[in-house]
Amino acid sequence: MRIAVFTKNRTNPAYMAARLGADRAAAVFGDEVSHLVPETPDDPQEQISLIDRALAGAPDAIVLSPVHASRVDPAILRIRAAGVPVFAFVNPVEAAPTITYVGADDARLAADVAGYLFARMGGKGRVLIVGGHVESVTSIARVTAFEHAARAMPGIEVVGHCVGDYQRGVAREAVARWLGLHHEAPDAVLVANDIMAVGVIDALQAAGKRALVVGVNAIPEAIDAIREGRMLATADFNAMQMAFTATECAARHLRGERMPARVDLPVDLVDASNFHHWDRPYEARPVKTLAEILA
Numbered sequence: 001m002r003i004a005v006f007t008k009n010r011t012n013p014a015y016m017a018a019r020l021g022a023d024r025a026a027a028v029f030g031d032e033v034s035h036l037v038p039e040t041p042d043d044p045q046e047q048i049s050l051i052d053r054a055l056a057g058a059p060d061a062i063v064l065s066p067v068h069a070s071r072v073d074p075a076i077l078r079i080r081a082a083g084v085p086v087f088a089f090v091n092p093v094e095a096a097p098t099i100t101y102v103g104a105d106d107a108r109l110a111a112d113v114a115g116y117l118f119a120r121m122g123g124k125g126r127v128l129i130v131g132g133h134v135e136s137v138t139s140i141a142r143v144t145a146f147e148h149a150a151r152a153m154p155g156i157e158v159v160g161h162c163v164g165d166y167q168r169g170v171a172r173e174a175v176a177r178w179l180g181l182h183h184e185a186p187d188a189v190l191v192a193n194d195i196m197a198v199g200v201i202d203a204l205q206a207a208g209k210r211a212l213v214v215g216v217n218a219i220p221e222a223i224d225a226i227r228e229g230r231m232l233a234t235a236d237f238n239a240m241q242m243a244f245t246a247t248e249c250a251a252r253h254l255r256g257e258r259m260p261a262r263v264d265l266p267v268d269l270v271d272a273s274n275f276h277h278w279d280r281p282y283e284a285r286p287v288k289t290l291a292e293i294l295a
Contacts, residue, residue: 001031001254003247004054005063008090009041011167012195013219014239015065017282018089021244022063024287029251034059041167042133044071051075055082061250063243065090069137085253089246090239091137100249102242102263106138109216109235109267110145110192116233116269117188117214124155125187128211130175130200132166132192139166142192142216159186164196171199179207188212194222194234201230218270218278226275233271236278241265244287252290263293 005022007015019035026033036054038046047067052075054062062084066072073095079086080096089102117127129146132139143161150156162178164171171191179185185204189211191197197215204211215222218236225231242265249259270278278285 001029001060001251002034002057003031003061003063003250004034004036004057004059005243005247006036006047006050006054007065007243008038008047008067009166010037010039011041012193013221014193014195014217014237017219017240018065018243020282021240021242021287022247025244025247025251028248029255031251033247038067041165042067042136044068047072048075051079055079055084059084060254061085061087063087063089063246063250064093065243066093068135069094085250087246087250087253089242099253100246100259100261100263102246102249102265104237104242104265104267106141106237107145109237110142111149112267112269113214113216113233113235114146114149114190116271117190117212118149118153118156120212120232121156121188123153126157126159126184128160128162128175128178128186128189129158130162130164130171130189130191130196132164132196134163136166139192146190146192164191164199166193166196168195168199168202171196172202175200175203176206179203179209185209186211188214188232191215193217194219197222197231197234198225201225220281223270223275223278226270226272227279229272233269236268236270238265238267240282240285241287245290245293248290260294263290265293
């Protein structure tokens with residue numbers, strides 16, 4: 001069977017892990033995977049073109065993480081018209097029915113990360129929030145949850161927002177500009193993903209500033225930073241497992257098995273007390289089968 005897998009970019013290590021997860025699942029079934037990735041990160045028009053290219057080759061199934069909540073819809077409707085089954089991960093597909101969606105609760109994980117940070121701060125202090133793309137579904141959910149958690153803590157003051165586009169360099173420059181405009185550094189930074197958190201740490205170090213930094217994804221670079229004491233914590237939003245499961249569901253569906261409409265993965269907090277469970281390359285990190293997850 002031939003499965004076309006769509007990820008959002010080549011700049012976020014979480015999507016490199018997702019591609020690896022899809023490959024690992026397909027190998028179990030002996031299926032063929034083709035990866036289609038926009039060269040311009042998160043570009044809707046380029047993802048539309050990639051979908052049309054894939055459809056021309058008549059894939060048996062599509063595993064898709066849409067780069068935008070609605071701008072890829074014309075191509076998604078063409079997938080539906082072609083009768084190709086779709087399996088979504090990270091972000092749901094709204095324009096047409098999917099066989100299975102695999103994800104995690106962004107709002108809950110962000111609230112958990114924020115609550116952990118605020119507890120370490122003793123419930124008081126100045127916090128900077130760094131979000132991803134302003135129209136990203138995951139970033140909107142995470143930043144909104146960060147803000148709600150802060151409003152629930154009278155001693156926490158949100159002193160600013162930066163947009164890091166889910167990229168290390170963009171986040172680094174955005175936070176560097178913010179630090180240059182403000183005499184006092186924040187006590188902590190809530191970041192919507194880990195590769196941006198690494199960029200935030202870069203900016204703080206370059207400015208000679210220190211702050212508690214938390215992120216989301218548990219990428220190897222974040223685990224290194226936690227081990228070295230440069231980053232406080234992250235949440236294991238496991239894109240590799242999501243893509244593995246979505247691809248496993250595609251393979252099983254193509255073989256006539258009935259698949260669940262939705263699979264929600266639990267999210268663990270990772271800090272200095274437990275980071276060793278994640279302190280390994282993606283290739284060496286374990287994945288669970290669908291049966292293990294559902295059990």
